[in-house]
Amino acid sequence: MAFPPQMLHADSWRAMMGDLSHHFGSDASLDEKRRIAITDFLVANANGRKTGTTRDAAGKPLLRITETARFAKKHREIAAATFQRASIKSPANCTACHRQAATGDYSERSINIPK
Ligand code: HEC
Known part of the structure; x- marks a missing residue:
């Protein structure tokens, strides 16, 4: 199942798509053309809210939907x-x-x- 882009912030999608060889324990690498096309789609449709809750305590973008404040709230x-x-x-x-x-x-x- 593909996750809807709105579930993560653009910074999270950029971070995830920038390291596909380490994708939650799998190598999800794509050729560069497809990687860029998918990243562009995710970033363009990402959760655009600036809530300050889209990063972890160390300031890194959250990569798991289940760690987001929105998921916890829902x-x-x-x-x-x-x-x-x-x-x-x-x-x-x-x-x-x-x-x-x-x-x-x-x-x-x-x-x-x-x-
Ligand atoms: C144990 C069952 C369960 C699992 C697993 C679960 N959810 Fe939910 N989810 C719910 C329930 C129940 C609600 C409804 C809460 C309410 O409206 O009171 C909900 C609400 C939501 C909503 C809000 C829907 C709306 O119309 O407001 C979203 C978005 C959502 N879940 C996404 C996810 C995503 C993404 C995942 C996986 C990463 C996930 N959920 C996993 C049970 C689950």
């Missing part, structure tokens, strides 16, 4: 134990609950939290 009613259920495993497993996430639909009517 999911504050979900217990940590829920995210750890065998059917979910991790907050990063968006599609476990957002059944239409692959189409960019995160609306409430498409949410179904598995038991």
